[in-house]
Amino acid sequence: MDPQAFIRLSVGSLGLRLSGTTLTGTKSGINALSSPCVCEIRLRGFPVQTSSVPFISSPEATVDIHNVASSFYLEESDLKALLEPGCFYAPHACLEIVVFTGHKGGHCGVGIKRQQVGTFKLEVGPEWGDGKPVTLFNGWIGIGKNKQESGKPGAELHLRVKLDPDPRYVFQFEDKTKLSPQIVQLQGTIKQPIFSCKFSQDRVSPVDPLNNFWSNSVDGSELDVEKRERKGWKVKIHDLSGSAVAAAFITTPFVPSTGCDWVAKSNPGAWLIVHPDVCRPGCWQPWGKLEAWRERGIRDTICCRFHLLSEGQESGGDLLMSEILISAEKGGEFYIDTDRQVRAAASPLPSPRSSGDFASLSPVAGGFVMSCRVQGEGKCSKPLVQLAMRHVTCVEDAAIFMALAAAVDLSIEACRPFRRRLRRSSRHSW
Numbered sequence: 001m002d003p004q005a006f007i008r009l010s011v012g013s014l015g016l017r018l019s020g021t022t023l024t025g026t027k028s029g030i031n032a033l034s035s036p037c038v039c040e041i042r043l044r045g046f047p048v049q050t051s052s053v054p055f056i057s058s059p060e061a062t063v064d065i066h067n068v069a070s071s072f073y074l075e076e077s078d079l080k081a082l083l084e085p086g087c088f089y090a091p092h093a094c095l096e097i098v099v100f101t102g103h104k105g106g107h108c109g110v111g112i113k114r115q116q117v118g119t120f121k122l123e124v125g126p127e128w129g130d131g132k133p134v135t136l137f138n139g140w141i142g143i144g145k146n147k148q149e150s151g152k153p154g155a156e157l158h159l160r161v162k163l164d165p166d167p168r169y170v171f172q173f174e175d176k177t178k179l180s181p182q183i184v185q186l187q188g189t190i191k192q193p194i195f196s197c198k199f200s201q202d203r204v205s206p207v208d209p210l211n212n213f214w215s216n217s218v219d220g221s222e223l224d225v226e227k228r229e230r231k232g233w234k235v236k237i238h239d240l241s242g243s244a245v246a247a248a249f250i251t252t253p254f255v256p257s258t259g260c261d262w263v264a265k266s267n268p269g270a271w272l273i274v275h276p277d278v279c280r281p282g283c284w285q286p287w288g289k290l291e292a293w294r295e296r297g298i299r300d301t302i303c304c305r306f307h308l309l310s311e312g313q314e315s316g317g318d319l320l321m322s323e324i325l326i327s328a329e330k331g332g333e334f335y336i337d338t339d340r341q342v343r344a345a346a347s348p349l350p351s352p353r354s355s356g357d358f359a360s361l362s363p364v365a366g367g368f369v370m371s372c373r374v375q376g377e378g379k380c381s382k383p384l385v386q387l388a389m390r391h392v393t394c395v396e397d398a399a400i401f402m403a404l405a406a407a408v409d410l411s412i413e414a415c416r417p418f419r420r421r422l423r424r425s426s427r428h429s430w
Contacts, residue, residue, distance in 0.1 A: 004168055004186075171384075180196070231253035250270070254415060255269070328376055
């Protein structure tokens with residue numbers, strides 16, 4: 001499998017201080033540095049990202065050199081767009097970081113005005129497309145009104161801006177997951193078959209090893225079951241030889257919570273993601289658990305929460321890797337990315353290898369792991385999956401993420417509201 005080129009642009013090690021002898025800010029025109037400082041990180045064509053900026057109040061204090069405040073992931077088309085001349089008022093694309101004091105918005109009907117401290121700009125250059133690690137900036141730089149006036153105290157921003165290659169494998173389901181599609185790897189305009197996906201909704205057969213995990217019996221017709229719960233869904237991922245290399249199946253049915261007609265957070269549906277156990281042929285090893293439920297609001301969302309199961313245990317110790325809201329109407333992106341999600345401690349992602357062990361992959365302190373883009377309810381969803389190359393050492397590693405992507409896609413449908421009229425009528429079928 002050949003990866004596609006991606007670039008990771010990271011901004012980190014943020015800190016703000018006042019140069020000169022005055023550290024209170026009263027003589028520099030900055031009167032609110034004691035309040036939280038935030039910055040907006042802007043790059044043309046990408047959503048604005050925000051981050052807090054620690055205030056360095058004493059010469060002894062230092063910035064966190066390991067902190068990553070923001071990351072942008074650029075593919076080849078993004079780089080071409082950034083390097084093309086823009087409009088007359090912005091001929092060159094820039095990475096722009098604008099620092100503010102105070103909070104945006106208001107409190108109790110009283111508006112709170114943010115004060116802009118200063119701006120840092122870094123122009124996009126040809127070196128962005130070289131595909132090599134490069135530090136674009138690292139250190140302190142003056143920002144604000146007084147940065148050009150020597151001898152006067154002013155605000156200084158510390159930051160590190162770095163480019164790193166982040167190659168990825170890109171896969172796509174060629175049809176809806178329920179139609180058991182082929183999964184292809186995308187390499188430009190070339191599509192290379194890699195896996196096949198087999199969906200079933202029937203009860204697992206007695207000879208199916210997945211039956212060892214099954215605890216729910218199916219009684220009555222499938223139509224009656226669908227009226228009150230959604231269960232029995234299973235997806236197997238097969239390699240080109242036809243061998244099953246990963247699977248996902250519902251372990252906790254998707255059922256409406258008491259007093260409502262939707263799957264609520266208090267009782268989410270759940271999938272178990274498994275891979276073959278090489279030590280016990282014909283058996284499966286738990287790898288991850290995906291929970292999903294519906295959040296009601298002006299625009300409903302589906303929340304997908306993924307835990308990595310430690311030591312292959314279905315219950316017990318686990319590690320929260322992702323909790324993402326996806327628009328029920330428009331769909332969206334599920335991802336595992338330690339830079340975009342706040343966690344107590346960043347850990348490498350264990351992944352099954354051809355040897356079958358759960359040894360950690362390369363010790364990456366953080367960054368992109370995978371993403372899966374799906375469509376909303378009632379739409380023909382063909383999941384698009386991206387995997388960081390550093391987390392894939394063999395085909396089986398990629399397969400387990402295909403099973404996870406299939407579970408995310410099917411969760412959008414599994415979390416559809418139940419029809420109350422059918423639920424009431426189902427009482428007569430008991």
